[in-house]
Amino acid sequence: MSDPLRLGIAGLGTVGAGVLILLQEQQDLLRQRCGRALQVTAVSSRDRYKNRGVDLASGVTWHEDARALAKAAHVDVVIELIGGAEGIARQVVETALDAGKHVVTANKALLALHGSELAARAEKADRALCYEAAVGGGIPVVKAIREGLAANRFERVYGILNGTCNYILTKMENTGDDFDKVLLEAQGLGYAEADPSFDVDGIDTAHKLSILASLAYGTHVDFPGVYIEGIRHIGALDIQFAREFGYRIKLLGLARRTARGIEQRVHPCMAPLGSPISEVGGVTNAVVAVGNYAGQSVFEGPGAGAGPTASAVIADIVDIARNQILPPFAAPSSRLERAPASPMDLHQGAYYVRLTVLDQPGVMAAITAIMAEQGVSIDSIIQRGRAPGAGVPVVLITHETEEARMNQVLAQLTALKQVTEPPVRIRIEKL
Amino acid sequence: MSDPLRLGIAGLGTVGAGVLILLQEQQDLLRQRCGRALQVTAVSSRDRYKNRGVDLASGVTWHEDARALAKAAHVDVVIELIGGAEGIARQVVETALDAGKHVVTANKALLALHGSELAARAEKADRALCYEAAVGGGIPVVKAIREGLAANRFERVYGILNGTCNYILTKMENTGDDFDKVLLEAQGLGYAEADPSFDVDGIDTAHKLSILASLAYGTHVDFPGVYIEGIRHIGALDIQFAREFGYRIKLLGLARRTARGIEQRVHPCMAPLGSPISEVGGVTNAVVAVGNYAGQSVFEGPGAGAGPTASAVIADIVDIARNQILPPFAAPSSRLERAPASPMDLHQGAYYVRLTVLDQPGVMAAITAIMAEQGVSIDSIIQRGRAPGAGVPVVLITHETEEARMNQVLAQLTALKQVTEPPVRIRIEKL
Numbered sequence: 001m002s003d004p005l006r007l008g009i010a011g012l013g014t015v016g017a018g019v020l021i022l023l024q025e026q027q028d029l030l031r032q033r034c035g036r037a038l039q040v041t042a043v044s045s046r047d048r049y050k051n052r053g054v055d056l057a058s059g060v061t062w063h064e065d066a067r068a069l070a071k072a073a074h075v076d077v078v079i080e081l082i083g084g085a086e087g088i089a090r091q092v093v094e095t096a097l098d099a100g101k102h103v104v105t106a107n108k109a110l111l112a113l114h115g116s117e118l119a120a121r122a123e124k125a126d127r128a129l130c131y132e133a134a135v136g137g138g139i140p141v142v143k144a145i146r147e148g149l150a151a152n153r154f155e156r157v158y159g160i161l162n163g164t165c166n167y168i169l170t171k172m173e174n175t176g177d178d179f180d181k182v183l184l185e186a187q188g189l190g191y192a193e194a195d196p197s198f199d200v201d202g203i204d205t206a207h208k209l210s211i212l213a214s215l216a217y218g219t220h221v222d223f224p225g226v227y228i229e230g231i232r233h234i235g236a237l238d239i240q241f242a243r244e245f246g247y248r249i250k251l252l253g254l255a256r257r258t259a260r261g262i263e264q265r266v267h268p269c270m271a272p273l274g275s276p277i278s279e280v281g282g283v284t285n286a287v288v289a290v291g292n293y294a295g296q297s298v299f300e301g302p303g304a305g306a307g308p309t310a311s312a313v314i315a316d317i318v319d320i321a322r323n324q325i326l327p328p329f330a331a332p333s334s335r336l337e338r339a340p341a342s343p344m345d346l347h348q349g350a351y352y353v354r355l356t357v358l359d360q361p362g363v364m365a366a367i368t369a370i371m372a373e374q375g376v377s378i379d380s381i382i383q384r385g386r387a388p389g390a391g392v393p394v395v396l397i398t399h400e401t402e403e404a405r406m407n408q409v410l411a412q413l414t415a416l417k418q419v420t421e422p423p424v425r426i427r428i429e430k431l
Numbered sequence: 432m433s434d435p436l437r438l439g440i441a442g443l444g445t446v447g448a449g450v451l452i453l454l455q456e457q458q459d460l461l462r463q464r465c466g467r468a469l470q471v472t473a474v475s476s477r478d479r480y481k482n483r484g485v486d487l488a489s490g491v492t493w494h495e496d497a498r499a500l501a502k503a504a505h506v507d508v509v510i511e512l513i514g515g516a517e518g519i520a521r522q523v524v525e526t527a528l529d530a531g532k533h534v535v536t537a538n539k540a541l542l543a544l545h546g547s548e549l550a551a552r553a554e555k556a557d558r559a560l561c562y563e564a565a566v567g568g569g570i571p572v573v574k575a576i577r578e579g580l581a582a583n584r585f586e587r588v589y590g591i592l593n594g595t596c597n598y599i600l601t602k603m604e605n606t607g608d609d610f611d612k613v614l615l616e617a618q619g620l621g622y623a624e625a626d627p628s629f630d631v632d633g634i635d636t637a638h639k640l641s642i643l644a645s646l647a648y649g650t651h652v653d654f655p656g657v658y659i660e661g662i663r664h665i666g667a668l669d670i671q672f673a674r675e676f677g678y679r680i681k682l683l684g685l686a687r688r689t690a691r692g693i694e695q696r697v698h699p700c701m702a703p704l705g706s707p708i709s710e711v712g713g714v715t716n717a718v719v720a721v722g723n724y725a726g727q728s729v730f731e732g733p734g735a736g737a738g739p740t741a742s743a744v745i746a747d748i749v750d751i752a753r754n755q756i757l758p759p760f761a762a763p764s765s766r767l768e769r770a771p772a773s774p775m776d777l778h779q780g781a782y783y784v785r786l787t788v789l790d791q792p793g794v795m796a797a798i799t800a801i802m803a804e805q806g807v808s809i810d811s812i813i814q815r816g817r818a819p820g821a822g823v824p825v826v827l828i829t830h831e832t833e834e835a836r837m838n839q840v841l842a843q844l845t846a847l848k849q850v851t852e853p854p855v856r857i858r859i860e861k862l
Contacts, residue, residue, distance in 0.1 A: 026583075026584065026724075033762060035762075138724070138725035138728065139725075140574075140579020143571075143574060143578060147574060149742065150461075151453060151461065218464075279707075293738040293742040294569035294570075295736075295738060296733070297571075299729070301728040302725070305726075311580065311722060314582035318582065324757070326753060330464060
C-alpha cells in the first residue's frame with residue numbers, strides 16, 4: 001500500500017459535508033479500491049462551529065482562510081467546493097495548482113469562465129484538475145466523453161443539465177399550472193434558489209454545456225459563445241400544445257460542430273415524445289452523446305444533491321489516488337482549438353410560435369402574409385377557441401428555416417396591431 | 432510525442448474490420464487525443480484474401496497463427512477478437528500476457544469463465560487486460576462502474592444486456608406475434624444467429640452480468656453462480672397481459688449483494704411501465720447502477736454492431752496509450768472476494784403465473800387451494816374468455832413470496848388434471 005492521499009476540503013456547505021460523510025462511511029471500501037487511504041488533513045469554511053452531521057477526525061487542520069489551505073504542506077489534493085467564478089474559489093484553485101497540488105472542483109462557473117487558463121496552469125504544474133461533479137451531478141459523463149467515447153467524433157452532444165428547470169417543466173406538465181406558481185412551489189421545496197435566475201435563465205446549463213462542448217470537440221471552453229434563453233416565458237398553454245403536436249418541452253443545452261464553428265445553444269426545445277430525453281422527468285439530468293462510431297449513448301442520473309455530487313467529487317479523488325491523470329480537457333491545452341462560435345442567426349430548424357391575437361377577421365391573412373414575405377413555409381397553423389374581439393391563441397409550426405428569417409418574422413408579427421402579447425417561440429429539435 | 436503504440440489484431444471478422452476502419456479513418460483524431468500514434472503492425476485471420484473494405488497499410492505483418500501474433504516482438508497491444516471461452520482465443524490472451532503484451536478483448540465468454548485467472552496473469556505481467564466492448568457494446572459502462580462510480584456501494588446493478596432478446600421482445604409487443612415467428616424474422620434480418628440459443632437462452636446475458644457483478648462488488652467473476660432462464664417460453668399472451676397489468680417484459684440480468692452472498696439472476700422480468708429500463712426498445716442495451724451515494728444512474732446505447740464495438744475496443748486502446756491502466760476488476764485480483772452465490776430458492780419477489788386450464792367448475796378453487804396451502808398470497812387472479820370444456824388462460828399475480836414456495840406451487844399446479852400446459856412464470860421486479 002502506498003502512502004495515504006492527503007485531502008484539503010475548501011468549503012463545507014451541503015456538498016462539502018456530503019464529501020466528508022462519504023469519505024468517513026466508505027473509508028474501507030475506498031482504501032480497497034484505491035490501494036491507499038484517503039485522509040482528510042485540512043478543511044476550511046466560514047463557520048467553524050456549525051453542526052454538519054460529521055465529526056472531523058483529530059489531525060485535521062482548520063484553516064480560516066481557504067487560500068492558506070490551498071498551499072498547506074500537508075495537503076496533496078485541494079477540493080474546491082466554495083463556488084463562484086471569481087473571488088476566493090478562483091484564488092484557491094490557482095494557488096493550489098501553483099503550489100503543486102492536485103485540484104478537484106465541482107465549480108462549473110469557474111471552469112466555464114476560466115477553464116482553459118486553469119487547465120494550462122494544471123499542466124504546467126503537472127497536476128490534475130478534475131471536475132466530474134461540475135456537469136450532470138453524479139453521472140460520470142465527463143469521464144464518458146473524455147475516455148469512454150474517446151474513439152468518436154461527436155455529431156452532437158446535448159442534454160438536460162439543470163434539475164431545477166426540468167423539475168419546473170415536469171411539474172407544469174403534470175399540474176397545468178403556470179411558471180410563476182410552480183417556481184414558488186419549487187422554491188418552497190428547496191428545488192429552486194431564492195434568486196432563481198442562474199437556473200431558470202439558462203446560465204447554469206450554459207456553463208455546463210460549454211464544458212461538455214470543449215471535451216467533445218477539443219476546443220477551448222467558450223462560455224461567451226453560448227446562445228442562452230431560459231424558461232420564464234413558457235406558458236401552461238405551450239406545454240399543452242406541445243403535447244398535442246407530439247412533443248414535450250425541455251430546456252436543453254446542445255453543442256454541435258458546423259462548417260462555421262461550434263454551435264452552442266441553451267433554450268427550451270420541443271423534444272419529440274418517445275425520444276430518450278423527452279422521458280427524463282423531475283430533477284433528473286441526462287446527457288446524450290452521438291458518436292460517429294458508438295452511435296447514440298444516453299446517460300441519466302440525479303443532477304444535484306449532496307450524495308450524487310459527493311460521488312462525483314470522490315470519483316475524481318479515486319482517479320488521482322490511482323494515478324489516473326489526464327489533461328483536463330482531453331487534449332493538452334496547448335493543442336486545444338480556438339474554434340469560432342457558429343452564429344445563431346444561421347441556425348437551421350423548425351419552429352413553434354404561439355401568438356395571442358384579437359379574434360378578428362383578417363388576422364390569419366396578416367400572419368400568413370408575413371411568413372410568405374420572409375419565405376418561411378408553414379407546416380400547420382391553428383386557432384384555438386373563439387372570443388370575438390378578445391385575445392385567442394394562434395399556434396404556428398414552421399418547416400425548417402433559418403433563425404435570422406424567424407427573427408424577422410417574429411419582429412413583424414409583434415408589430416401587428418392584432419397581436420396583443422409578445423410571441424412565444426420554441427425551437428423544434430430532431431432528437 | 433511518444434513512440435507509436437503498436438497494435439496486433441487477432442480476428443478480422445465484422446468487429447476486427449470495424450476496428451481497422453476506425454483506426455484508419457480517425458487516425459489524426461486519435462493521435463491528438465492519445466498524444467501518440469496508434470499503429471497496426473500485425474493482423475491474423477483465417478482468410479487472408481477476404482475483402483474487408485479496408486486496405487492494410489504496408490508494414491503490417493500477416494500471421495497465419497494468432498498465437499504467433501500474440502508474442503510477436505513488434506506488438507505492444509494484442510486485440511483479441513476471435514471469440515469463444517476456450518481454444519485459440521484463450522491461448523492468444525494467455526500467450527500475449529505472458530509475453531508482456533497488453534490485451535484488449537471483446538470476449539465476454541472468455542472473461543466470464545476465466546476472468547479472475549486472466550486478471551491475475553495480467554497483474555503478474557504488469558500489463559493491462561481491458562474489455563469495455565465485452566459488456567453493453569458501445570456504452571462505456573465498465574469504466575463507469577469501475578471508475579466513474581467508484582465511490583459507491585451498489586444496491587443493485589441490472590440491465591438489458593442482449594440486443595437480440597430485446598429486439599424479439601419489442602417486436603412481439605409491436606406485432607402481437609409469437610416468439611417462433613419473430614425469431615425467424617430476426618434471423619432473416621441478421622439480428623439473431625442461425626443457432627440462437629446463446630442469446631435467447633440467456634447465456635450471453637449471464638456472461639455479461641457476471642462481469643458487471645464482479646466490477647460492482649469486488650468479487651471474483653462467478654459465471655457458474657448465475658441463475659439463467661431465457662425467453663423461449665414467453666408467449667404473445669404474456670406480452671399482452673403484462674401491458675394490462677402495467678408492465679413490459681424484458682430479459683434482464685440483475686446482480687445484488689444479499690446477506691447470503693451475491694445474487695445473480697438472468698430471466699424475463701415484468702418491468703414497470705415508466706421505469707427507464709421498460710422504455711428501452713429494439714437492439715438497444717441499457718445498464719442501471721444504483722449507488723448508495725450517486726443514486727440511480729442509467730446508461731443506454733447500441734449493444735452490438737461493428738461501430739459501437741470498435742468504439743469500445745479503441746477506448747481501451749486509448750486508455751493504454753495514455754498510460755491509464757488499472758487492475759482489470761477494480762481491485763487487484765489477490766484482493767477480490769470469493770463470495771458465495773446467494774441461493775435462488777431464497778429469492779423474494781412477486782410473481783406472474785399464466786396457466787392454461789380447462790374451463791370447468793372448480794378450477795379456481797383447486798388453484799387457490801394450492802396457493803393457500805403453500806402460504807402464497809394472491810394479489811389478483813383472472814380468467815380470460817370462456818370455452819366450456821376447452822383450454823382458457825388464467826393469470827395469477829402473487830404478493831411477495833419466496834422462490835422455493837413458488838417452485839412448490841408451480842409443481843402442484845402443473846400436476847393438476849385441469850392444467851393442460853406447463854405454467855409460465857415471470858418474476859415481477861420493482862425497478
